[in-house]
Amino acid sequence: MNRIYFDHNATTPVLDEVFEAMVPFLKEQWGNPSSIHWAGRGTRKAVEDARERVCSLLNCAPLELIFTSSGTEGDNHAIKGLAYAQKNKGNHIITTKVEHPAVLSTCKHLQKEGFEVTYLDVDKDGLIDLEELKKAITPKTILISVMYANNETGVLFPIKEIGQIAKEKSVAFHTDAVQAAGKIKIDVADLNVDLMTISGHKLYGPKGIGALFIKRGTRLVPIIHGGHQERNRRGGTENVAGIVAMGKAAEIAMRDMEKETEHLSVLKARLEKGMAERVPHIKVNGHPERRLPNTSNISFEFVEGESLLLNLDMKGIAASSGSACTSGSLEPSHVLVSMGLSHELSHGSVRFSLGKSNTVEEIDYLLEIMPPIVERMRSMSPLYAGAK
Numbered sequence: 239m240n241r242i243y244f245d246h247n248a249t250t251p252v253l254d255e256v257f258e259a260m261v262p263f264l265k266e267q268w269g270n271p272s273s274i275h276w277a278g279r280g281t282r283k284a285v286e287d288a289r290e291r292v293c294s295l296l297n298c299a300p301l302e303l304i305f306t307s308s309g310t311e312g313d314n315h316a317i318k319g320l321a322y323a324q325k326n327k328g329n330h331i332i333t334t335k336v337e338h339p340a341v342l343s344t345c346k347h348l349q350k351e352g353f354e355v356t357y358l359d360v361d362k363d364g365l366i367d368l369e370e371l372k373k374a375i376t377p378k379t380i381l382i383s384v385m386y387a388n389n390e391t392g393v394l395f396p397i398k399e400i401g402q403i404a405k406e407k408s409v410a411f412h413t414d415a416v417q418a419a420g421k422i423k424i425d426v427a428d429l430n431v432d433l434m435t436i437s438g439h440k441l442y443g444p445k446g447i448g449a450l451f452i453k454r455g456t457r458l459v460p461i462i463h464g465g466h467q468e469r470n471r472r473g474g475t476e477n478v479a480g481i482v483a484m485g486k487a488a489e490i491a492m493r494d495m496e497k498e499t500e501h502l503s504v505l506k507a508r509l510e511k512g513m514a515e516r517v518p519h520i521k522v523n524g525h526p527e528r529r530l531p532n533t534s535n536i537s538f539e540f541v542e543g544e545s546l547l548l549n550l551d552m553k554g555i556a557a558s559s560g561s562a563c564t565s566g567s568l569e570p571s572h573v574l575v576s577m578g579l580s581h582e583l584s585h586g587s588v589r590f591s592l593g594k595s596n597t598v599e600e601i602d603y604l605l606e607i608m609p610p611i612v613e614r615m616r617s618m619s620p621l622y623a624g625a626k
């Protein structure tokens with residue numbers, strides 16, 4: 239059976255080059271980077287080399303980047319760390335309704351501790367209204383957290399404009415760039431961003447490693463207390479192999495970005511055009527242009543997304559509905575519902591997130607098997623009989 243992977247926003251495979259780079263640090267190079275003797279010196283250098291590579295991807299200085307255990311930890315560290323550091327200045331945080339659970343759950347938790355959180359609405363394209371953002375800022379606002387690219391729809395937020403607004407009001411600005419990093423060019427120096435989260439396994443590195451950009455001068459209360467690692471900002475002996483892998487993955491992402499963007503854009507356009515031609519009653523979700531080059535979120539009317547996924551899985555195709563973090567629950571996607579989609583259309587949505595190894599043949603195979611699957615499922619829907 240064909241095995242086709244269209245779920246790169248959930249996780250990406252580890253590239254061979256990345257794997258090769260990390261192996262020595264799981265075997266012969268096992269020293270603690272904090273040790274001053276021979277065993278530690280090599281690993282310290284490897285960690286700092288990797289830091290420089292990740293910094294190049296974001297265009298920041300090595301002093302402005304710490305390694306974390308994941309994107310989730312980065313989001314927690316940025317939001318809680320900033321909130322605790324500035325709680326004497328104010329207790330108000332602004333975010334959006336369509337953030338990843340790593341941001342939403344952290345904000346919900348802070349509400350229990352007395353912080354106030356405004357969750358901005360999005361329009362049908364999945365974007366926030368900047369005037370509404372401006373109006374939401376009060377003298378008590380200490381943090382704005384808006385994601386760079388949405389994991390479910392690929393919608394790209396106007397990070398530079400939001401950063402400008404935050405700067406004018408002297409409010410700190412965090413962006414969860416987990417889905418953007420490695421896929422599009424990011425330049426923190428140009429964006430007025432104070433905090434930015436990224437994760438290794440979304441850019442062809444391993445799971446369990448991430449990084450957080452902390453602009454020089456931004457004070458955060460540490461979330462993981464321990465030794466003096468990461469300049470006292472995050473305790474715990476460094477995940478050397480993971481860090482080295484992330485450095486390599488960042489280097490490759492930079493090297494291949496232009497080529498990859500072109501490759502993904504061609505595949506995505508073929509998928510969306512082909513699907514629209516072959517399957518009636520579908521809707522591509524999210525802003526038509528402001529989207530990641532790799533993400534297509536499509537609603538199939540009169541179809542249940544989860545069963546569609548099972549049918550695709552039987553044909554060897556891996557895709558997803560909602561996010562990996564919310565699937566398994568039967569709740570419709572909070573992102574699509576926030577964009578005003580009916581529960582039916584939200585339930586009937588499938589996310590195809592493409593990656594490096596995908597080919598035109600794979601897209602064509604999907605386009606070939608999709609119409610009969612959808613037609614068969616619709617033929618069992620009483621609603622569809624009425625609509626035809």
Ligand SMILES: *Cc1c(COP(=O)(O)O)cnc(C)c1O
Nearest residue numbers: 308309310338340389416417437
């Ligand atoms: C995957 C993801 C995360 C979480 O990253 P982990 O490394 O899996 O913890 C956070 N935000 C977004 C937008 C994501 O897609």
